[in-house]
Amino acid sequence: MKTELDAARDLSAQIAGAIRDAIVAGQLIVDERLPSESELADKFGVSRPTVREALKRLAAQSLIRTQRGASGGAFVNRLRYEEAYGQQITTSTLLLSMNAVSFETACEARYALERACAPLAAQRRSADHLAAMRAEIHRQGQPGLSDESFCASDVAFHRALVDAAENPVLSYHLAGAVEAMQPLMNMITFTARDRTEIIARHGALADALEARDAAAAEAALQALCAYTIRLGRDVAAKRTRRTQEA
Amino acid sequence: MKTELDAARDLSAQIAGAIRDAIVAGQLIVDERLPSESELADKFGVSRPTVREALKRLAAQSLIRTQRGASGGAFVNRLRYEEAYGQQITTSTLLLSMNAVSFETACEARYALERACAPLAAQRRSADHLAAMRAEIHRQGQPGLSDESFCASDVAFHRALVDAAENPVLSYHLAGAVEAMQPLMNMITFTARDRTEIIARHGALADALEARDAAAAEAALQALCAYTIRLGRDVAAKRTRRTQEA
DNA sequence: AGAAATCATTTGTCAGACATTTAAATGTAT
DNA sequence: ATACATTTAAATGTCTGACAAATGATTTCT
Numbered sequence: 001m002k003t004e005l006d007a008a009r010d011l012s013a014q015i016a017g018a019i020r021d022a023i024v025a026g027q028l029i030v031d032e033r034l035p036s037e038s039e040l041a042d043k044f045g046v047s048r049p050t051v052r053e054a055l056k057r058l059a060a061q062s063l064i065r066t067q068r069g070a071s072g073g074a075f076v077n078r079l080r081y082e083e084a085y086g087q088q089i090t091t092s093t094l095l096l097s098m099n100a101v102s103f104e105t106a107c108e109a110r111y112a113l114e115r116a117c118a119p120l121a122a123q124r125r126s127a128d129h130l131a132a133m134r135a136e137i138h139r140q141g142q143p144g145l146s147d148e149s150f151c152a153s154d155v156a157f158h159r160a161l162v163d164a165a166e167n168p169v170l171s172y173h174l175a176g177a178v179e180a181m182q183p184l185m186n187m188i189t190f191t192a193r194d195r196t197e198i199i200a201r202h203g204a205l206a207d208a209l210e211a212r213d214a215a216a217a218e219a220a221l222q223a224l225c226a227y228t229i230r231l232g233r234d235v236a237a238k239r240t241r242r243t244q245e246a
Numbered sequence: 247m248k249t250e251l252d253a254a255r256d257l258s259a260q261i262a263g264a265i266r267d268a269i270v271a272g273q274l275i276v277d278e279r280l281p282s283e284s285e286l287a288d289k290f291g292v293s294r295p296t297v298r299e300a301l302k303r304l305a306a307q308s309l310i311r312t313q314r315g316a317s318g319g320a321f322v323n324r325l326r327y328e329e330a331y332g333q334q335i336t337t338s339t340l341l342l343s344m345n346a347v348s349f350e351t352a353c354e355a356r357y358a359l360e361r362a363c364a365p366l367a368a369q370r371r372s373a374d375h376l377a378a379m380r381a382e383i384h385r386q387g388q389p390g391l392s393d394e395s396f397c398a399s400d401v402a403f404h405r406a407l408v409d410a411a412e413n414p415v416l417s418y419h420l421a422g423a424v425e426a427m428q429p430l431m432n433m434i435t436f437t438a439r440d441r442t443e444i445i446a447r448h449g450a451l452a453d454a455l456e457a458r459d460a461a462a463a464e465a466a467l468q469a470l471c472a473y474t475i476r477l478g479r480d481v482a483a484k485r486t487r488r489t490q491e492a
Numbered sequence: 493a494g495a496a497a498t499c500a501t502t503t504g505t506c507a508g509a510c511a512t513t514t515a516a517a518t519g520t521a522t
Numbered sequence: 523a524t525a526c527a528t529t530t531a532a533a534t535g536t537c538t539g540a541c542a543a544a545t546g547a548t549t550t551c552t
Binding site: 049061080081098105110115177 | 258259262266269270272276295298299300302303304305306307309324325326327330333334336337338339340341342343344345347351352354355356358359361362363365366411413414415416418419420422423
C-alpha cells in the first residue's frame, strides 16, 4: 500500500511520516507520551539512531517535544500559534528570497491579505490596538530613525492592524506575509518625504479604524499598497540605471 | 552572545540553528553543497550522529536535501511553493485541531482571505480558471456525490479562485487556510438543499469573475461565508442537543 | 516524618564499523 | 579514438554498543 512511495525515502523519513500521520489523524493526542526510543526502534525494526533521526524531524516541526530523565520521553506537542508563527515567517521569507519573487508581487499579496482584515479590524479593534498603532506612528515620525527601525515599526504597526481583527487564525496566516516583507522593505531607502507620506497613510488607517469605517480603512490600505509599490519600482529603476552605467 | 539561549538546547538543535541562520542570511546559497557530515562533525566538535540529527531537522523543513554517493552530500534546497504548501497545510490543520479553534473562527478567516483574492481574480482570471471552477460546480451538482467528495470539490473550487489571482505568494498563504478547513467541513452533513444553495453561490461567484465584477465576487463570498457559518452552527446545535439528551 | 542517598529509566552523545549508492577514474575491446 | 565495462573512492544510510546526564521514584538514614 505504501511501499512504492516509501521505498524512495530514508527509514527515518518513513518513521517520521508514520508518526506524523498518527498525530494528524488524532491517534496520538496532545501531551500523550510516545514509546521510548528503544521501544520505537524495536517496533519499527530499526536501530535507535534511526528512530532518533525520525524524532528530530518531528521536533523540527514542533510536532513533538522531548524530555530527559525518568518518566521523560517524546510527547505530542500542542502546536501553539507563537511557535507556528516562527516557522511560518522563516518559510515565507525563504520562499520570497529563493524564488526571486518580485517586490511588487509580494507587496500586492501582503496588502490584499491585510485588506481582508480591515472590515473585521474596524468592527472589533480595541483601544489597545489603536494605542499600539498610534505608538508606532509616533515612532515612525521621530527624527534620526534608521531605515531599518522604520521598517520594523512598519511591521509592528501592521501586525497591530492584523491583531485588531481578533481572529487568531487570520493573525497566524498573516504573520508570514507581513514579516517576510521586511527584508524586501529594508532594501528601500526612505526619504523624509516618503516617510511623511507613509505616516499620513498610517494615520488615515488608524483614524478609519477608530471611526469603525471599514471602507475608509480599505481605501487607506489600497493607497498604501500603491505607494509602496511605487517606491519599490523606483528602487528597481535606480538599480537598473546603475547597472547599465557600470 | 548566544550561549545563554543555546545552553538550553540540544547540540543538534544548536547546529541546525546555526546552519539555518546561515541559509536565511544568504551565506549559503541555493544548491550549494554543505561540508560532508564528517567535516561538519569536526567543525562543530561533535560526533557524526549529532550532525546527522541536525541535518534531519533541516531536511524536515525542506531547507536542505541530501544525496548519496560520490559527490553527494547535503545541498541547500530551493524551497518550492509545492513543498511549502504541504507543510503549510499540515501546520494549519494541526493548529486548528489542537487549539480547538471554532468552526466559525476558521471559516471567517478563510473567507476573509479569499475575499482578498477576489479583486485580483476578477481582474486576471483566465478562461482556464473559469473552466476549472465551472467543472467543480458541475461536479458538486452530480447526484450520489458523497459529502466528502463534495467538500473536496469545494476545496478545489476555492483553490481555483485563489489561483485566478495569479499571485503565487497569495496562493501559498491561502493554501493552508483553504485546505485546513476541509477536516472541519467534513463534519457537516450537507442536505440536498444545502448543496443547491452552495452551488448557486458558487455559480454567482464564477459569473462575477467572468464579468470581471469584483464587487459582485466579494458579495458572493460574503454570502457563502455567512451560509457556511450557519451550517456549522446548526451542526454544533444538533450536537449539543444530542449530548443533553444522553 | 522528613531529608538524604540511591536507583532505574530515558534522552543525549560518542566511537567505530559496515552497507549502499553514485559519480568519476580506469581499463578494455572494437 | 570511441564506446562500454570495471574498479575505485567518497558520501550518506544504518547498526551496535557504550557512557553521560537528567530526573522522577524508591529506599535508607536520621
